[in-house]
Amino acid sequence: MRVFVLDSNKKPLNPCHPGKARKLLNQGKASMFKRYPFTIILKEEKPNHVNNKFELKIDPGSRTTGLAILSANNLIWAALLNHRGLQIKDSLLSRKQIRRSRRNRKTRYRQPRFLNRKKPKGWLAPSLMSRVHNIITWVKRLTKLCPINKIAQELVRFDTQKINNPEISGIEYQQGTLFNYEIREYLLEKWGRRCAYCGIQNVPLEIEHIIPKSKSGTNSVNNLTLACRKCNLAKGNQDIKDFLSNKPSILNRILKQCKQTLKDATAVNSTRWKLFNSLKEFNLEIETGTGGMTKYNRTKQGLEKTHWLDATCVGKSTPEKIKVEVIKPLIITATGRGSRQMVKPDKYGFPRTSPKLRQKQFFGFQTGDIVKAVVTKGKKVGTYVGRVAVRKTGSFNIKTAFSTVQGINYKYCKPIHKADGYSYAT
Ligand SMILES: [Zn+2]
Numbered sequence: 141m142r143v144f145v146l147d148s149n150k151k152p153l154n155p156c157h158p159g160k161a162r163k164l165l166n167q168g169k170a171s172m173f174k175r176y177p178f179t180i181i182l183k184e185e186k187p188n189h190v191n192n193k194f195e196l197k198i199d200p201g202s203r204t205t206g207l208a209i210l211s212a213n214n215l216i217w218a219a220l221l222n223h224r225g226l227q228i229k230d231s232l233l234s235r236k237q238i239r240r241s242r243r244n245r246k247t248r249y250r251q252p253r254f255l256n257r258k259k260p261k262g263w264l265a266p267s268l269m270s271r272v273h274n275i276i277t278w279v280k281r282l283t284k285l286c287p288i289n290k291i292a293q294e295l296v297r298f299d300t301q302k303i304n305n306p307e308i309s310g311i312e313y314q315q316g317t318l319f320n321y322e323i324r325e326y327l328l329e330k331w332g333r334r335c336a337y338c339g340i341q342n343v344p345l346e347i348e349h350i351i352p353k354s355k356s357g358t359n360s361v362n363n364l365t366l367a368c369r370k371c372n373l374a375k376g377n378q379d380i381k382d383f384l385s386n387k388p389s390i391l392n393r394i395l396k397q398c399k400q401t402l403k404d405a406t407a408v409n410s411t412r413w414k415l416f417n418s419l420k421e422f423n424l425e426i427e428t429g430t431g432g433m434t435k436y437n438r439t440k441q442g443l444e445k446t447h448w449l450d451a452t453c454v455g456k457s458t459p460e461k462i463k464v465e466v467i468k469p470l471i472i473t474a475t476g477r478g479s480r481q482m483v484k485p486d487k488y489g490f491p492r493t494s495p496k497l498r499q500k501q502f503f504g505f506q507t508g509d510i511v512k513a514v515v516t517k518g519k520k521v522g523t524y525v526g527r528v529a530v531r532k533t534g535s536f537n538i539k540t541a542f543s544t545v546q547g548i549n550y551k552y553c554k555p556i557h558k559a560d561g562y563s564y565a566t
Contacts, residue, residue: 141466142216144179144285145170147186152287154192155209155216175510175557176564177219177470179285195290196282198275199434199451200412205275206451208466209286213459217286218448218469223274224476225267231479232266238489268411274474276418277561283422291419292455295412295428298325321439322432323347327366336394337371337384346372350380350398362398429455471565478507502530503550508559513538513552520545527563528553541565 142155156164161180164170173181192211199206202225209217243250264272282288299322327347334341336348345366351357354377367375375383384391419426437453438445441462448469452462478500486492500506505528513524513536526540534550557564 141218141468141470144174144177144217146173146179146181146285148182148184150181150284152190152283152285153182153186154190155211155286174285176472176562177217177282177285190287192287193290194286194288195292196279196286196288197292197451197454198279198415199294199447199454200271200275200415201447202271202411204447205271206447206449207278207282208448208451209282209288210452210459210462213462215452215462215464215466218452218466219278220447220469220471221274221278222471222473223271224474225271227476228270229265229267238485241489262414264410264414269414270474271411272415272418275415278472279419279422283424288424290425290427291422292427292429292457293412293416293419294431294434294450294454295416296409297329297431298322299430299432318433318436320347321436322430323361323364324366325430325432325435326361327364330400331366331397334366335368335371336365336397337367337375337390340368343368348372348375350394352377352379355379365394365398427455427457468566473563473565475508475561475563477559477561497532499532502532503534505530505536505550505553505555506559508561508563509555510557510559510564511536511538511553512556513548513554515548515552520548524548525556 141158143158143161144155145153145161147153158178161170161178164182165172165180169184170180170182173179194216195210197206197208197210203223205221205223207219207221208215279291302319302322324347328345333345335343335345345368348365348367348371349357349359350363350365353359357363380391380394384394416426416428433456434450434453437458438449441453443449443453443462443464446469448466449464452458452464482495483491484493505511507529509528509530510526511528515521515524524538524540524545526538529537529539530550531537535547536550536553538545538548538553
């Protein structure tokens, strides 16, 4: 994975090989600018040094988003961005419950006033919006560190136009074609990612003709479903009515579901569209791709299924052969920047602690900073690197990769990376 380089005016230059960065740092020609993602700053100006094109590719997911930077056909940088959607949902729910119980306990009757609240157009739930904010934050940060001139985003799961196109004939259902991948994504969405006959999940699913071709079944998408290997073999050339003759409820469900139109299956992903509209504000060239296309590109190159390699394969312009320079992507986890809650309540909603101090920084440190502590005296002799939780007394806690160490004096701590709402691992 390459290292980001800035010139002395903080303008992004071509990212360089880590070996070269080490040399520059040792020679004193550069110094470290940021630990995560690793960025160096040169001590002299380098005008017009950027000669390559850099493309940032995004594969948005509900828990994890993949980020990848490509230069021509080299994958030079990759990251996994873990969102905190569930955390936000839980804390909003708990706040709601505490408030509700407080109001219901011993207060006069209050008229409901929920009808006077309007949601603005394009409103998304806070848990969904946080995902959009996370991605936009990282696009902003990366455009400041790398001369990015194009963005590619996976926008939809499948291409509705392609599937609707009546010109497509039977030949194109062959395995391994782009159309096959689009149709698979469509069927996965329509049939809920499970075997239509036995309902099994997380197994390889095969495309199945509901009325077999030998019994004059057509290749239309409405005659297709997904089945596991076992059910597909068991059904074989039988008509669906014979195969499910003793399971009428399943038969009815399938016959009903296969008549559903494309529109019902097209789960409009509001988060992805919101992201797409926000990305437009960067004034960079934007390309969008489908999930089917991503899968097709990735399988064709024999790449592993991970979020960051999926991101690499987003879009039609993906090169035929990608040279993967990344061994381990940077793992970025959204942690938030603390809570606004002044007092922690117990399980009955009564105050459990004294009010929080207004001050966030103590002895130059803030909760969330990544520090290195070399303890030379006492019971806790050793070196600890990790996220710090500050205390007014100066006795900090450090959360390392393995455990949480308590009671480390601030005098032993040296900052590595200032708190920025995310934690990092490699
Ligand atoms: Zn099955």
